[in-house]
Amino acid sequence: MASRSEQFKTPALVRAAFVDGLFEVVTDDRGSKSWTCSLLIPKSDSLAAYEKAAVEAAAAEWGGNEKAIKMIKDKIIHSPFLDGDGPQGKSKKTGEPHAGFPGHWFLRVKSGEAYRPTLIDRKKLPITSRDQLYSGCYGYAVLHCFTWENKEKGKGLTFGLDMFQVAKDGDRLGGGGGVDVDKWAEEIPDEGAAPDSTKSGAGAGGLFG
Template sequence: MAKVVTGKVRFSYAHVFTPHAIEEGQEPKYSVSIIIPKKDKKTIAKIREEIEKLTKEFLQAKGLTKLPAKFYIPLRDGDEEREDDPAYANSMFLGASSKRKPQIVDDSVQPIIDSDEFYSGCYGRASINLFLFDKAGNKGIGVGLNNLQKLEDGERLGGGSTAEEDFGSEDSDW
């Protein structure tokens, strides 16, 4: 297992206050998609380095010379896999999850307890751990979610509007 603390990233699909099951019947987990700008070469290099170490470890443990065809690598290219989503443009991304609730703090490392303060679209840093898995025919590298730090606000992802936006205008037809 290898721990990585990212540089400034953007968060999406943030289920960090209440566990969420992606599919019916799955165990609910705390999870987040971590969007890493391609210009953050340091974070991407750290993650790739740990992926390389873990793949070598897997190959040695299994006595293999090449990875199985369906070996899961978590770091993905947003321009290729999420080309219709502008939030993922010019970025790499990975999903992280945990059965344990992550600690969520602000830029002064003070706890954030209001779920409206940390949301899909805000920016911050993530503490993650990469690990090998080989379970029920699935093999690859998983990403565990440790802790999150919010550094700044960003445009909310996933649509929706505030009550202020909906009802605050005097240009209403009513």
């Protein structure tokens, strides 16, 4: 059975991409149905909070922090952090980078079919329209990390999406579980820069490099 970390809120704004999967269930090549999108994190931002959750989940599943960290560093566990400047950040059809992906790490976040993520606006009201949440807008997410294992790919980590709160608009990129809203969300002004404290991390060049 998969292990998972505690929920946490992204410490800085993330950018949503491929959000069609938050409005229509996606079926993968293994027949698994889920709600899904990608979250873009600038490479200048710290990934410490994400890495902490990843180690927590891996340690619970595979035998403690030290063993989990070694497995991660030895790449025995597939990393959930994908490089927007690498092959996974490019279109398989054209080879061109996906819009907005260069200069970012990205996470393919997902939630099982029975646990649609909570989607809310700046005032904590439910999002009902794709015009309110589109590929390219910015927000804060509530996530958890979970483990997985299968014969084809081995062991890995993925981030589950529990909530996304839109914080501000951005240029459209194209493409397209319950959570306690009052615990994680607050009303957000229309504009606001991320604090300097979120821009000092080494990113996935650290534990997951």
